[in-house]
Amino acid sequence: MSETSAPRHVYGPVPSRRLGRSLGVDLVPYKTCTYDCVYCQLGRTTHLTIERRAYVDVDIVLDEIERALARDQQPDYITLAGSGEPTLDLGIGEIIAGIKGFTEVPVAVLTNGSLLWVPEVHDALMAADLVVPSLDAGDRSWFHRVNRPHPAIDFDTMLGGLEAFTRVFPGEVWLEIMLLAGTTGTPEQIASIADRVRRIRPDRVQLNTAWRPPAEASVHPVPDVRLERYASAFPGIVDIVAERPEHLSEGGGKAAIEDEDIFTLLERRPCTLEDIAEGLGAHVAEVLKRLDALRVAGRVTTSAREGRTFWIPS
Structure with missing residues (x-):
């Protein structure tokens, strides 16, 4: 790849509410996903699929990451995420291993967790330092209404994959839960989701809400005061992933x-x-x-x- 060619798969670093300065790596085409979540900040899914394919060239991705690290300050994380579901790419395990070969910057994978029950996906993520999957509903009905999954994804199978992966993953698992006002952000759903979390046993729980423009106009965020109240329902360490305060920098950069x-x-x-x-x-x-x-x-x-x-x- 030419030294002057623009990167196609690497972006940022971007400010992350949980990961500091995160160098993003996009492994699938725009809105290629296993879910079509009502709250997605990127809009409706245009390619709903569970088919895993070689969407990117592993060598090109690794070259772009190396070049980004060489020209910028060291980020806090290299994050496999982007504009779709990264575990749909067949080369994700090879990319994680490749990154480990040339930097000590920790690797995070942001995933909706829908394919962790697939042995190849489970194995591919083992070398990562941090995996952040999602769980947005406590039962099958709300799962279908909020995440709008591919028809081949079963709620109980997805949950089983989350539990099995978390039990054996050598790094940390932070489980993100997106709560929406009037739907999953209710006491009944909180109790149901918390029950599932006790079975999954992540290292941390991160409560989020839809503060960025969502796919559906009917989606509304849960107020901060209510998120704080709901946090006590969940076991272990619970973070409220909230918007950072806005500060206009007067210099530097x-x-x-x-x-x-x-x-x-x-x-x-x-x-x-x-x-x-x-x-x-x-x-x-x-x-x-x-x-x-x-x-x-x-x-x-x-x-x-x-x-x-x-x-x-x-």
Whole structure:
């Protein structure tokens, strides 16, 4: 690969609510997923599938990661995530092993957990340092209403995969639970989900809610005060994954950034001005200048959510 060619699979580092500065690695095409979650910040799933394929070239991905590490400060994590379900890629295990061969930066995998019951997926993730799967419902009915899974994914089989993987994984498992107002964010569902968590026994539970623009307009976040109250229902260590305070940096950062740096970020997740500045290590004034240019070019626009402004591709 040419030294000057733009990366196709690596983006960021981005500011992560749980992982600090995270260098993202995208292993599947946009919105290729096993779920079509109502709260997804990237919108509706366009390719709902459980077929595992070689979506990326392993050597190209590893080369992009090495180059990103060489030109930037060391991130806190290298995170396999992106714009779809990363375990759908057949090379994920080889990529994890390859990363381990040239850096000590820990590897995290953000997954919806839907395929952990598949032996090849289970084995492929064993070399990671951290796996963050999801559990968004306590029963089959709400699982189908919130996650809208591929028809071949059974709720009990998915749960069994989560339990079996967590029992033997040598790293840490942080279980993310997305709670939605009026649906899964109710006392009845909290009790049901907490019951499942006791069987899974993750190292941490992370309660989240839909504060970024969701796939469905009917989705609303659970207020912070209620999340804090619900946290006591779950066993073990419980984190409330909340939005970071916005602080406008007055100095520091890179002298300049490229439009493509920003656009690559926004293709994977909606971001505020401060998200972009923090993730790219840039001054907010420089980011705003680049965003204005991208907006004039018709490449980006804004979306209001919970009183905040997010930048998204047009």
